[in-house]
Amino acid sequence: MTYTSDPEPVSPKLHWWQTLLAVLILIAFALSTRYYELDAPILRVLGGNRWVDANTLHQQGEFVENNLGTAREADGSYTLRMIAQQYMFVPHCVRIPAGIPVRLRITSADNPHTLTATGLDLTVKAVPGHVTTTVLRVSEPGVFPMPCNEFCGTGHFTMISRMEVVPADQFQNLQPTDRVSCGVQ
C-alpha cells in the first residue's frame, strides 16, 4: 500500500464577472423592494418615505398628530395621513374632496390592521414600521364607514372610523382644521 500526495486543493475563486453578476443581482433586489408599492406608476411620481419607527410616530416624521388628516401638499395635491392603532383609526373621522385623487398614507402604531371602506374599492393594510400608500378617488359625496378588516385584538369589533366625502368646491372653503378631522384636534 502506497500513499500518494494529496491532489492540489480546488480554490473557490470566483471570476471577476461572477462577482460583478452577484453585485448586480443584489442591487437589483435593493431597487425592486424600494419601488414595490400599490399603484406603482402613480406612486413613483408622488414619491415619499416608506419606513417609519412605529414607537416614535408621535414625536417625529409625517405622522405627528397635527399632520394627520387631509393636507394640501406644496404641489397642490392632497394627502390623507392616518394611524391605525388598537383600537381606532386616528383621525377617527376624515374628510376628503370628491372627484380629486387623494393619496392615502397609513401606518400602524402597534400591530397589523386593515382599513376597509364599505362601498368603495379600498382595502389597505396598515403595518407597524411601514407606510402603505395608495391613491383613492371618490367620485360622489357621501359618508363611508371604514372598519378594521383584520382581527387586531379584543377591541377589533368596534374599530370603525368614518370618511366624509364632500364636494370639491366645498372642500376648498373649509378651514384647515375642518379638513383634518371631525373629532377633537
Place this chain on the structure above:
Amino acid sequence: MAYSRQAHYIRTAFAAFALPALFSVFFSLSSSSNSQPPPRIPSNVAWTPATIKEASQGDALRGLLIAKRCEHCHGSEAFSASPDIPNLAAMDRLSLWKQMMDFASRKRNSAIMSPIAAPLSHADIADLAAYYSLMPTSADPFDKRAFPRLPIPAAQSARAAQLIVLGDAQRGLPPCQSCHGPVGFKNGAPSLSVQNEDYLFNQLRDFSTGARSNDINMPMRTVAALLTEEDRHALAAYYGSGLGQLPAGTVLAK
C-alpha cells in the same frame, strides 16, 4: 492567485452588504421632501424597549422612602381622601412612569404635580412606580379614603358596563377594558378598577376638550370626544363605586 483569499472575502462581503446599504441611503435621502407644520408632540415618552426596561426596573423599597412625600395627598395606603385626587394603589408601572415624566416635562401640565415631578430622576420615578404597583387594594375601614363611593343608580351602572365590556360599534367606541384591563392591555394605559370618581370624570372631560393632551397618538382624546356627558358621568361613577373590581360587566339590580 491574483489576490489573497481574505481580500476576496472582504470584497465580496462589501459588495453584498455595503453597496445596497449605500444605495438605499441615497434613495431615501433623495426622496424626502415634505412640507409640514411644526410638530405638536404630545409626550416625550416613547415606548421603545429601552424605555420599557427603564420604567419597569424600579426598586420598590427605595420607592417607599420617596413616596413619603406623596402621602399627604395620595394617602399612606395609596388611597386618597379627596375624590378628585387619584388613587395610586396597584397602578400599572408604565402608566405611572409616563405620567410623572409628562408632569416633569409639562406635557401634562399641573400646577401641583409638575414642580413635584421635575426634580425627580428617572430612577426615582421608576422606584415610585415599582412601589405603587405593589400596593394592595384590599379594603381598610380605618383608612381615610374617598373610594369607593356607593351607591350609584342602576341605570348608570348598566350604561357604563355596556361601554366597558362591549363599547359602541355605532360610534366606533372601543370597549374600555380592551386597553385598561382586565381583558387587554396597552403600554401606558392605567388600571381603573380602584380609581376615584371625580378624578376620572375630570380626566375624561379634559381629554374631550383637549385640555389634557398627553396621550400618544390620541386614543383618549378621540374616545372622550365620542362619549356623551352622561357616558362620562356613568363611567366615572362605575369605576369610582368599586364595581370595576368585580367580574367584568357587573351591574347593580334595579
